[in-house]
Amino acid sequence: MDTIVYLRMKKNINIESEVNIKLEDISYISGEPSLVSNLKSITIHKPSKQDQQIFVIEAFSVIQKLQQLLPHVNFQLLGPNQTLIHIIKKNKKAKIPFVLVIWILLFVGSAMTIMNFHFDVSMQAVQQRLHYLFTGEEQKRPLWMQIPYSIGLGLGMILFFNHLFKKKFNEEPSPLEIEMFKYQQNIDQYVNHYENNLNNPDDK
Template structure:
């Protein structure tokens, strides 16, 4: 392998990745890399950092840490970054076997919690009287217990929720994201921005401390 030429290395950092605990982070883990074929294996296997416990479970890898590592193995490399300049690495432990009892407990909490929420809302707006009046306007007779209307209304709520969330168990009606998926995406975006900002803040404090010493 000749290092006398001036290879161009294109780096596209991934947004967020998960790696198992104890694994050394390599360039191939966190980035899509393109360069001359003779350099590809070296770049993909390039070790960047070995996480330890004090680093926590979230690390931010940016170009300021990656470029010097590349320059050490390919000194004459011309590095061309594409896209964002940092990636978040989440260190995950080995997954545990899911607890069936915990699943049932969470399911019951969600089921009864959402049911009570709907019932309390209906009690606040006096939904029963509204339904009685609607049936009276349609039939011309007052029915204190419009069970047929109430049953249809209850089924309509369930069907409406399925259509609104575009999801029934694992089945989706179309490729559009559900409102819950959108909210989770926005939540994850905010978390990622916060993690990056805090990491840069920590690095700035460490640099000042090093300069003082």
């Protein structure tokens, strides 16, 4: 009777360039302990210059390779049929002048956006009217209202994005993190669809 080994492909993994991809990197393995320990070290793919930054490893090709090496083992696939590989390039140290230029552009752009929004909704006129309702006096610059409002606007943005530099206030994901997660999911789905069409031209 053949020995049964169960494989469950991981949905996606991140690897550094020029690192061999082993079976344990792309799948969870269950079976006889001695056999599993040997299977973990089997190299499934060697990254080359032709590989793009994102590519797919199909479970079918993995099982095919494993059966060639171990014909007496019965491999059973559970879960996803493929693993998405993200090749991470080594991060270079950011240059200070470049960071400063980007920071200034973002700062000026954000400030212009906030000012244009307040101009569109006549925020200054609203604050002047509120000052008149509270005090009975007309004031062009009700600073007692404008200064706390400006501080509250900044604090509100920090709380909304749940970040202050690298510090996070709680474990709840921020709206920006959720949008980035959705964006990554869309990229993964596109790559999966594109790879499947290349491997199965009849499915187009």
